[in-house]
Amino acid sequence: MRADLTLLPLLALAGFAAGGGMRLLDPLLPLLAADLGVGVAALAPVVAGFTLAYGAGQLVTGPLGDRYGKVHVASFALVLYGLGLAVSAFAWDLSSMVVLRTATGLVAGAVIPLAIAWIGDAVPYEERQATIGRFLTGMVMAQLLIGPISGMVAEFAGWRASFLMLAALALVVGALLLRRTLRMPPERSEARGLGLGQYARLLGAPAGRRLMAAAAVDGLALFGGAFPFTGAYLIEIFGLNAGEAGLVVAVFGLGSFLYTRLARRMVGLLGETGLIAVGGATLAIALAGIAVAPGWWLVAVLQLPMGMAFYMFHGVLQARATEALPEARATAVSAFAMALFLGQSVGALAFGAVLHAAGYGAVFAGAAAVVAALAAWVAMTPAR
Template sequence: MVSAPAASDTSAVRILPLLAAAAFATGCGMRLLDPVLPLIAAELRVTVAEVAVLITAFALPYGLCQVILGPLGDRFGKLRVLTIGLTLYGLMMAACALAGAMTPLIALRAATGAAGGAIIPLAMAWIGDNVPYAQRQATLSRFMTGMVMAQLLTGPISGSIGQLFGWRAVFVLVGGVALAAAAAIVFKLGKRLWQTSVAGTAGSGFANYALLLRRQTGRRLLLAAFLDGLLLFGGAFPFIGSYLIQSFHLEPWHAGLVVAGFGLGSLLYTRIARLLIPRLGEAMLALVGGLLVALSLVLLAIASSWQVVALIQAATGLFFFMFHGVLQARATEALPEARATSVSAFAMALFLGQGLGSVCFGALLARGGYGLAFGVAGLLMAALALWCRVAVTAPRPATPAP
């Protein structure tokens, strides 16, 4: 049975800008490597494919630490654990600038990913606790404005700063943004952040993971998240900046601007989600979005100029969130009695897929170039969208009890 939210959505409206700021800091850390991978590779004297392990180094701890971060959020308070994680994330991000070789840089990226895992999943779980399901996807889209702005701004800023001051300056800047966001949350909430809440969830945190896995809808949702991460988060998306630099000979700042076009489409989604959801319904929204993402990847494989890539990027931002936004909303309702645990499980599956995806895409890249890699990703994405329509989005969640 689906439980009703613990509080009215007015509390979510008040704190939503702070959560969006935290998402912005996290999104910057995820995407800052896109235009500077070649710069890091050149300074550390390795190939771009070898530097791609930094994507995995962030994603795997981000995903694996969800095992404990979700239960911690349910036990000690979602916003409290989020704020601590955001602070550690900022410190570790800035420390990456001190790395003089790949080994310490990989270790610091891993620590950053582990701390960053507490941010977006716990924010989504908190929204799930406080916003009824009928309004939840639209609210989540507004929260994800922070992530979208990171998509929009991180590429050009990272590319420009990397070219002017070196890639280390990019890590320092993003670390500072995260620490500022954490300070804003502490200032806004004050003593309320540290007050012990009476809370409780059904069973222990690890027992809740078992409960989620026993549900067919839960298993299918986690598999969809894993494949989403494998094909997109770790597979195709992080390599578009390198594709532009190596195939079309763009400067890092220029490639960053093109990559940022993804954010334009994403921003459009956050503005029109409340219109699309009632018109199309969740199932059709995810199907159409997923198939259009697949088409975009195939078109990337045969793009003839960077201008074509720029147009594709902008459209892909909208298509991606049409698909991914539905999965996010379902994650907040997969285990209502322990939302932090269920959303963390979703994030764990997503980023475990991302970690494997960068390795698989790198292998395809080494074997057949960008055309083969993007083409295969597009075909597999089409299959994922069709499977999700049948297995994931077909059942509708129960209506919350009054």
């Protein structure tokens, strides 16, 4: 029986709240450092703690979702995430902030993968790509809005107010989701037990190994390679200030949002293989263009097609993750997220070394080459 998709807007709001946790600190680091009496560089464990916990928590939250219900677990995680943000607003020193931020990341990581896994249960595969696109509207809008809003709130009321603002949103949406899930029939899962066995089954299948490898390389080239260095490239090479660089990078979010509106038509027009091929080629060309850009204006222009192309490419991989292990769908999507974060960690180190040795042009050119090779490989290999 088809699930009630009226839950989708509420899940998109949950994705907005959870995705906002990644961007919340972007404009707050100088204020937080000054308040805690440390330098900005000393806050690296605060940033890394949230990200690493967000990825590592997938090891547990996926099997929990399969065992106890994906939306049920995501709802409880969102409430705990809201409480974690609220308590973090009262951190009294660097150590307490590291601990609280890490704990918050641990539960934040449950929300988006479990929501995507629920869509996998609720929607036939031929409609899944477009539905995931609708859900991702929340996460994309978080990337666009949370940083600027957080900075404006902090400007008037301090960094703690920014934490409390997002905490309130997470708690309200989490409470609404819990209210809905209490009226939902329990999910019936074919998964047995709770542990690492489902991960072994996923990696035991050739298609599962290919998907995890693609996710890791995707994370390496884009999340760990091109994306983190774009702002610094604009500032150091083209002389933009932080605010101007942020506006340029925000154009990527506009492209992503445009994709969420056009996803259904694009899936029907291109199909999965076409989305992979066109999306991957567009990403590679845009990254190569950024590598040789004569001015910041070209970087800005290329952000729009990059935003669209990224979700064309990445969205297919996410949809395939929902079908990699249907009897333990939450575990499969969580494994995909773990592979992505692992690739991101390796990519940050690898491309950081490239930057040190050969400069920004080599970083973007290298990312373009990796994405082109990945897209060609994924397009030519069977999904199942």
